[in-house]
Amino acid sequence: MNIGIFTDTYFPQVSGVATSIQTLKRDLESKGNTVYIFTTTDPHVAKDAVEPNIFRLGSLPFISFTDRRIAYRGMFHALKLAKELDLDIVHTQTEFSLGLIGKFVAHSLKIPCVHTYHTMYEDYLHYVLNGHLLKPYHVKQMSKLFISGMSGVVAPSRKVYATLRRYGINTPIEIIPTGIDFSTFQEKRDVLALRHKLHLSENNFVLLTLSRIANEKKIEVLIAQFPIILQKYPNAVLVIVGGGPDMADLVSQVSELNLTDKVLFVGEVNHDEVAPYYQMADLFVSASDTESQGLTFIEAMATGLPCVVRSSPYTDELFDNVSLGVTYEYSEDFAATVLSYWIALQDADPDEIRQNKLHEISADCFGERILNFYQDSYKYFLRKKLANEPLKGGQYYDD
Secondary structure, three states: OEEEEEOOOOOOOOOHHHHHHHHHHHHHHHOOOEEEEEEEOOOOOOOOOOOOOEEEEOEEEEOOEEEEEEEOOOHHHHHHHHHHHOOOEEEEOOOOHHHHHHHHHHHHHOOOEEEEOOOOHHHOHHHOHHHOOOOHHHHHHHHHHHHOOOOEEEEOOHHHHHHHHHOOOOOOEEEOOOOEOHHHHHOOOOHHHHHHHOOOOOOOEEEEEEOOOOHHHOHHHHHHHHHHHHHHOOOEEEEEEOOOOOHHHHHHHHHHOOOOOOEEEEEOOOHHHOHHHHHHOOEEEOOOOOOOOOHHHHHHHHHOOOEEEEOOHHHHHHOOOOOOEEEEOOHHHHHHHHHHHHHHHOOOOOHHHHHHHHHHOEHHHHHHHHHHHHHHHHHHHHHHHHHOOOOOHHHOOOO
16 A cells, blocks of 8 residues: 555654654555655754655644644645655544645545544643633544544544544544554663663662653652652662753752752653663653553563553553553552552563563554554445445444
8 A cells, every 4th residue: 555644743853653653654664565754844854854755844833832843835745746656545643734734635636534643632732822722622623623524533542532432523433552663672772881871870779751841741740759769769760761841840840859869861862762761770650641642651561661650541451460560540649659569569470461462562463453444444435435425333344
């Protein structure tokens, strides 16, 4: 198949969406398909850079979210390219500029358009005029309007599926968790060298969190609770990997709590270089309650790193065995959960359970399920076109 993926976010931008798309692209190509990425320009990519099968459209920083971008031109250029590439299907990964261009291209070429709904926008309304302009109702209406006319929607988790159904969206939805390429994370690295580089010893009890440094990740909760962990384990260190708009606030919090020697800010790390950080840590921790697919969680799982994360329908299902990780319900439970879990882990034997879980979230399984989804979506597209009316859900899978 010739597949066109339309996204506002792609490398070198660092995000779970960019990682998910790159993983999908590589696996689909390994299965004999050709994948073309239509995305935004990026100040970190030279204008004359050669990027095979990647097409960048003129863009500007997004309002109140300046490390993300939206295209301001290129609709007809994208259509011309798509015709020349003879696309079979369009797969949009954003509800904004490139998503709208992708819908336009698919409609013009009379081919199916499918969508992955990555972001729970109700959790991000504070970025637009501190939440005074947009409300959950507007998110619902925007989502319904964008998805109208689609031939299928990928929900990365049950949480996303339930939200879209709550919005009243009747388009066929398939729950397909994002997969990862395990080879990157299971290759053994020199973790002692990394610890020494970070001025950590073998005896340090290292808690790692890796994410965008932003309000919704609630990293301040981890820092506020960390002194409780230090009372039991004075050799504990919290390593924070990532960059973002709220870095200065967290640095100030660490200073006020006199934790400068116990909380280490690494900064942003290229995705291809994050595996050693997972491997050198003892626990992966998170306080975020907005995750819809939590790629860092399954990356940690791939390396064998146990996790302590905030409870949600997604995380409770992912960490269904104590050998993989545990969840906690309230922010104030974080430190106590870490302390009790670290003791319980000493008697755990995670290997067999982890291998079964890893198959479900492998890149190979992810790509295979997406290809099957494309085939089902194509059937739906043809049936809807022939019927000239909306189809019932039961007709989606009929041959």
